[in-house]
Amino acid sequence: MTTGLTSAPKRTFVARLADWFRRSAGALALLCLSSVAAAEWGLNMTPGVTDVSVEVYKLHMLIFYICVAIAVVVFGAMIYSIFQHRKSKGVTPATFEGSTKVEIVWTSIPFIILIAMAIPSARALIQIEDTRAPDMTVKVTGYQWMWQYEYLDEGLNFYSNLAIDSNLARQLGSEIDPESVENYLLEVDKPLVVPVGKKVRILLTSNDVIHAWWVPALGGKKDAIPGFINEMWFKVNTPGIYRGQCAELCGKDHGFMPIVVTAMADADYQQWLDEQTGRTADLAEPADTGSAVTQTAVVDDRERSMDELMAAGEKSYITHCSACHMVNGAGMPPTFPALAGSAVATGDIAAHIDIILNGKAGTTMMAFGAQLSDFEIAAVTTYERNAWGNATGDVVQASDVRAQR
Amino acid sequence: MSTETLTHDEHHDHGPESGLKRWLFTTNHKDIGTLYLLFSLLMFFVGGAMAMVIRAELFQPGLQFVDPAFYNQMTTMHALIMIFGAVMPAFVGLANWMLPMMVGAPDMALPRMNNWSFWILPFAFTLLLSTLFMPGGAPAGGWTMYPPLVLQLGDAFPFLIFSVHLMGASSIMGAINIIVTIMNMRAPGMSLLKMPLFPWTWLITAYLLIAVMPVLAGAVTMLLTDQFFGTSFFTASGGGDPVMFQHIFWFFGHPEVYIMILPAFGIISEVIPTFARKKLFGYEAMVYATASIAFLSFIVWAHHMFTVGMPLSGQLFFMISTMLIAVPTGVKVFNWVATMWRGAMTFETPMLFALAFLFLFTIGGFSGLMLAIVPADLQYHDSYFVVAHFHYVLVPGAIFSIMCAVYYWLPKWTGHMYNETLGKWHFWLSTIFVNVTFFPQHFLGLAGMPRRIPDYSTQFADFNWISSVGAFGFGLSQLLFVYIIFSCIRGGQKATDRVWEGSHGLEWTLPSPAPYHSFETAPEIR
Amino acid sequence: MAHTKDQYYVPHGSHWPIVGSVGLFLTMIGASSMLNGSATGKFFLIVGIGVLMVMVFGWFGVVIRESVAGYYNSQVDKSFRMGMLWFILSEVMFFAAFFGALFYARQYSIPWIGGEGNNFFTNLLLWQGYESTWPTNGPAEVGGDYEAMPPMGLPAINTAILLTSGITITIAHHALKDMNRRILSLGLLATWLLGFLFVGLQAYEYMHAYEAMNLTLGSGIYGSTFYMLTGFHGLHVTLGATMLLVIWLRVLKGHFTPENHFAFEAVAWYWHFVDVVWLGLYIFVYWL
Numbered sequence A: 001m002t003t004g005l006t007s008a009p010k011r012t013f014v015a016r017l018a019d020w021f022r023r024s025a026g027a028l029a030l031l032c033l034s035s036v037a038a039a040e041w042g043l044n045m046t047p048g049v050t051d052v053s054v055e056v057y058k059l060h061m062l063i064f065y066i067c068v069a070i071a072v073v074v075f076g077a078m079i080y081s082i083f084q085h086r087k088s089k090g091v092t093p094a095t096f097e098g099s100t101k102v103e104i105v106w107t108s109i110p111f112i113i114l115i116a117m118a119i120p121s122a123r124a125l126i127q128i129e130d131t132r133a134p135d136m137t138v139k140v141t142g143y144q145w146m147w148q149y150e151y152l153d154e155g156l157n158f159y160s161n162l163a164i165d166s167n168l169a170r171q172l173g174s175e176i177d178p179e180s181v182e183n184y185l186l187e188v189d190k191p192l193v194v195p196v197g198k199k200v201r202i203l204l205t206s207n208d209v210i211h212a213w214w215v216p217a218l219g220g221k222k223d224a225i226p227g228f229i230n231e232m233w234f235k236v237n238t239p240g241i242y243r244g245q246c247a248e249l250c251g252k253d254h255g256f257m258p259i260v261v262t263a264m265a266d267a268d269y270q271q272w273l274d275e276q277t278g279r280t281a282d283l284a285e286p287a288d289t290g291s292a293v294t295q296t297a298v299v300d301d302r303e304r305s306m307d308e309l310m311a312a313g314e315k316s317y318i319t320h321c322s323a324c325h326m327v328n329g330a331g332m333p334p335t336f337p338a339l340a341g342s343a344v345a346t347g348d349i350a351a352h353i354d355i356i357l358n359g360k361a362g363t364t365m366m367a368f369g370a371q372l373s374d375f376e377i378a379a380v381t382t383y384e385r386n387a388w389g390n391a392t393g394d395v396v397q398a399s400d401v402r403a404q405r
Numbered sequence B: 001m002s003t004e005t006l007t008h009d010e011h012h013d014h015g016p017e018s019g020l021k022r023w024l025f026t027t028n029h030k031d032i033g034t035l036y037l038l039f040s041l042l043m044f045f046v047g048g049a050m051a052m053v054i055r056a057e058l059f060q061p062g063l064q065f066v067d068p069a070f071y072n073q074m075t076t077m078h079a080l081i082m083i084f085g086a087v088m089p090a091f092v093g094l095a096n097w098m099l100p101m102m103v104g105a106p107d108m109a110l111p112r113m114n115n116w117s118f119w120i121l122p123f124a125f126t127l128l129l130s131t132l133f134m135p136g137g138a139p140a141g142g143w144t145m146y147p148p149l150v151l152q153l154g155d156a157f158p159f160l161i162f163s164v165h166l167m168g169a170s171s172i173m174g175a176i177n178i179i180v181t182i183m184n185m186r187a188p189g190m191s192l193l194k195m196p197l198f199p200w201t202w203l204i205t206a207y208l209l210i211a212v213m214p215v216l217a218g219a220v221t222m223l224l225t226d227q228f229f230g231t232s233f234f235t236a237s238g239g240g241d242p243v244m245f246q247h248i249f250w251f252f253g254h255p256e257v258y259i260m261i262l263p264a265f266g267i268i269s270e271v272i273p274t275f276a277r278k279k280l281f282g283y284e285a286m287v288y289a290t291a292s293i294a295f296l297s298f299i300v301w302a303h304h305m306f307t308v309g310m311p312l313s314g315q316l317f318f319m320i321s322t323m324l325i326a327v328p329t330g331v332k333v334f335n336w337v338a339t340m341w342r343g344a345m346t347f348e349t350p351m352l353f354a355l356a357f358l359f360l361f362t363i364g365g366f367s368g369l370m371l372a373i374v375p376a377d378l379q380y381h382d383s384y385f386v387v388a389h390f391h392y393v394l395v396p397g398a399i400f401s402i403m404c405a406v407y408y409w410l411p412k413w414t415g416h417m418y419n420e421t422l423g424k425w426h427f428w429l430s431t432i433f434v435n436v437t438f439f440p441q442h443f444l445g446l447a448g449m450p451r452r453i454p455d456y457s458t459q460f461a462d463f464n465w466i467s468s469v470g471a472f473g474f475g476l477s478q479l480l481f482v483y484i485i486f487s488c489i490r491g492g493q494k495a496t497d498r499v500w501e502g503s504h505g506l507e508w509t510l511p512s513p514a515p516y517h518s519f520e521t522a523p524e525i526r
Numbered sequence C: 001m002a003h004t005k006d007q008y009y010v011p012h013g014s015h016w017p018i019v020g021s022v023g024l025f026l027t028m029i030g031a032s033s034m035l036n037g038s039a040t041g042k043f044f045l046i047v048g049i050g051v052l053m054v055m056v057f058g059w060f061g062v063v064i065r066e067s068v069a070g071y072y073n074s075q076v077d078k079s080f081r082m083g084m085l086w087f088i089l090s091e092v093m094f095f096a097a098f099f100g101a102l103f104y105a106r107q108y109s110i111p112w113i114g115g116e117g118n119n120f121f122t123n124l125l126l127w128q129g130y131e132s133t134w135p136t137n138g139p140a141e142v143g144g145d146y147e148a149m150p151p152m153g154l155p156a157i158n159t160a161i162l163l164t165s166g167i168t169i170t171i172a173h174h175a176l177k178d179m180n181r182r183i184l185s186l187g188l189l190a191t192w193l194l195g196f197l198f199v200g201l202q203a204y205e206y207m208h209a210y211e212a213m214n215l216t217l218g219s220g221i222y223g224s225t226f227y228m229l230t231g232f233h234g235l236h237v238t239l240g241a242t243m244l245l246v247i248w249l250r251v252l253k254g255h256f257t258p259e260n261h262f263a264f265e266a267v268a269w270y271w272h273f274v275d276v277v278w279l280g281l282y283i284f285v286y287w288l
């Protein structure tokens, strides 16, 4: 770690312990005030911000209350029996052994209750499954471990990774207090942006293993299955930022591929869209977090200094590469090779650029050529060749990468 | 060798062999039952130790102890070991000990195969556990082994597949033995509808096992060939579908969860009447309910897959069939309550565990019913709500029923009473902590915490540490269980033959401890 | 007290099961290591299989001697029979998994990839131009061009062979009951010869498919289901034919009586099971 990225507050053991006690005490206090607890802790499902999510929430509460009602009856009978029908009270046991009549009764009543539950459920389900007539369509592809968003009609296409400060804090033994990171693990470098009041259809698929796209406030989840496309839709009613996570085990960093959806008023959305596609923004520098690349044809071959490349490279590296090669470049052999001291990262520059651009077939080392700009690849290559004791002194420029595309 | 077997067969009423040979070569149902039970206890601790690693890591947000890859290995191994190593062998062990005694048979029907079905297990788990030390680590794709993720395993992959094959072979042989014993070895006069419920539920469970374990074997075989021999079962580019594996897996997997609960129903149906001093209410309804649950369990499997993008009609079908299971299960619950009703109850440890089972399993059943509602499951699925659901049915369900059975029959097995005071302590500690562990997980899931993650956003911190504290408490309480068992084996107050005042059934007509050979001449049932 | 017919025979300790477990263990270690590319794997595999063979011979040897010595009463016999039936049922379910895969691929995954049902976009965005058909090696034409296996020719002959063998074993069974040992042994001889003939023809079919038709295990879902189903069936036929051979040898040694011939019947049941599976295969894999 060469730059100042990791200077977030560290926690000593004592501080953590103190914090632990503070939290425990607070929690116990809250337990006593359960109504407060309900508000502060998120005890229940969110009603969410779409008609469907509200519908689902109501259904959830309905079945919950039905279960509570049945529980009151059944547990009531049990508790009564436990206290009244005990030997220590001197009762003599009754001798009845069964009754077809009551069996029929307590078979039919639950049956009727279930039918009553099934009807609204089926109705809600039919609504959820109706993906017809969308206002816009976004294709979402799961990767180990990030999401790709393609706005099919607008020709916009970008990747969304775990935000860098969460990524640093979540490393084993990072000593960074998660509490000090805003939206820890629920922040991305580039969120999915959608307009409110529009029916957004999501076409879900995956590039490698199964993932699942879940934003609770939007009302549910769906699996992203390699080789198939699943459809889902939502229509957000209120502008805001809604957070979710990958919900299907997809390997090591399954816990670290969040989803953020920003819903904006239509006008704001249009403006955002213009910025993204109209190439009005300054493309010279990648967005702050390092990966906001849209597929553009703009060539950017400016020469950069070593420092500039190293700084940008570290950001890109942490965002895109550290999941496998680890922040300290040590990898996780034998599955993920170390880059510190690696023959590729200290040897032929062309071969190094090549594996980043084109990946390596048959392994999880994917091709980053489509995902990262020339500048970013140059930066990350430079970084890998000079970090963690790989002191080659090589400087790779965007033009070098372009030449190899 | 065989002539030696033949010659010393001349005398019949011998006791056990001595030393290690007794346990390696035994064909005695009680020895084999003991082996199964001890093995299952060991595996419960191994799987539990892994759960402790999970809970330790989840104690606070941030990664403190293990890296994410190892965390996934822990959840996967924890589940496989608990299911195939702890719960299933415990039930088979109980069946081995009790079925011949309950139906009045001299032994299990196929004693040599009985030995084999046990002795496969330690080897199967050696294979599985050895993967922890391999390059790439142990299986980490979840116990559900979904492709393509599971195909990313390192050297562990074929070991995982073959150990599952071995566990399957063991279960199938065990199941065959149980069916044959029940169908062929009942004492004269014991018609099926005079048979106690524990054999009944096991009979049905054994059918389930024979029907679904081979399907699991087939499913993992397809994984193996997809990985090593170029087949395309689970790859779209070749015309297959990763979801196809899920269908085949859950065709096994859902009946499997009933395999882990039906014998528990049997145990509870033995224990409650004993301590209520009243006959089981609605015996026949209980039998039919069990059979209906088993039947329905074959047509609900896709409720684990509501998010995979099934056609609407499929989702509706599986929703409704799943909800229907609540009906026969409800019948069982109501019959147990009716058995207690106007009985004369006492609350020894087995009864306490049975009552806790009744309450907590029902809570787990309710959450199961909520999961069956498709629109709601789109929110619940793969969240901690599911984790809470299945731990409620598995820990205070299956595990509590096993503890209940152990306390209930331990005096018959050892000839000694266990320490009742310690038993009550064990019960109360377990019951309190199990709720502290798993109840908050409902909230976590509803608030949006996905399962199978080693680290979480800070808003989930509070319920997670509570759950972890509960888990450590629950785990430590189990040390007491072991102590109680072993001190009971070593000595204690002598148990009478009937042991419990309200006991009923053939097993209580035998002396305590039960003799090495049960009914050499079959008892007559009126 | 000697073992008498009025008592259920409970054998004493036996070392065969644990030998079997060790054999399985070694086999599995060997197979796994081989698949992982380790050179020692083969050694474990061979030793493991060897131990298993010894176990099978030893264990069955004991059972046969006990049976001949008259330790088994009719109740024991019934246990064996039930055990065998339930074992066969478990085998049926094993095949069901693969048939399930076949049906699923044909009914669901392939049409979906072709854009049917709610998978319009699957076809449009991922597999454009693919039309669902059967047989198929998938949209990526995994394994390259191949020819499908026609139902006529060898498979039809094989069907006839297996059906005939089902008749010959029934003849043998009747002969056993009628104490006609010559017909019994001839019937058995014919059955196991037909069985091995089937296996031989199947092997020929495989070779032809691999070499002339480029139909391999890797030929997409068609090749996968074709070889897995027929392959596991072939393994079962091999096993069944071997058991028939053993039974035949036992008949030559004078074993079995009209009342007491569990082993014979078990093998006959197994053979019928293999037969029925083949009919399913012939219809669903070769024909439809």
Ligand code: HEA
Binding pocket: A067, A070, A074, A110, A111, A113, A114, B144, B257, B258, B260, B261, B303, B304, B305, B322, B323, B325, B326, B327, B329, B330, B331, B333, B361, B362, B363, B364, B365, B366, B367, B368, B369, B371, B372, B373, B377, B380, B381, B382, B386, B389, B390, B393, B394, B397, B398
């Ligand atoms: C012993 C094990 C066991 C048992 C008994 C059950 C019982 C049930 N389970 Fe559960 N289940 C699991 C083990 C078990 N489950 C496991 C391990 C998983 C997760 C697997 C994984 O993904 O890793 C799972 C997951 C699971 C899911 C998938 C969730 C998801 O991933 O999204 C669903 C969905 O329908 C479900 C439903 C049910 C239902 C309806 C029952 C019913 O049988 C419950 C019936 C009982 C009652 C309802 C209570 C008593 C009844 C009454 C008092 C009568 C009156 C009641 C009414 C009319 C409501 N279970």
Ligand code: HEA
Binding pocket: B044, B045, B046, B047, B048, B049, B051, B052, B054, B055, B075, B076, B078, B079, B080, B082, B083, B087, B141, B142, B143, B144, B387, B391, B394, B395, B398, B399, B437, B451, B452, B453, B454, B471, B472, B473, B474, B475, B476, B478, B479
């Ligand atoms: C029968 C099955 C069974 C049983 C008994 C248990 C028992 C327990 N389980 Fe587990 N569990 C599963 C089946 C089971 N589980 C399954 C199927 C999964 C899903 C896996 C997947 O996603 O693929 C799962 C997943 C799972 C998770 C979710 C992981 C995740 O999704 O990331 C968690 C987290 O809390 C958990 C916890 C526990 C705990 C605390 C216990 C406790 O009850 C264990 C208590 C026992 C002991 C602790 C052992 C005894 C005591 C000692 C060893 C002494 C030492 C003790 C201390 C040092 C304290 N289990």
Ligand code: CUA
Binding pocket: A142, A143, A145, A210, A211, A212, A246, A247, A248, A249, A250, A251, A253, A254, A255, A257
């Ligand atoms: Cu992607 Cu989990």
Ligand SMILES: [Cu+2]
Binding pocket: B253, B254, B257, B301, B303, B304
């Ligand atoms: Cu289920």
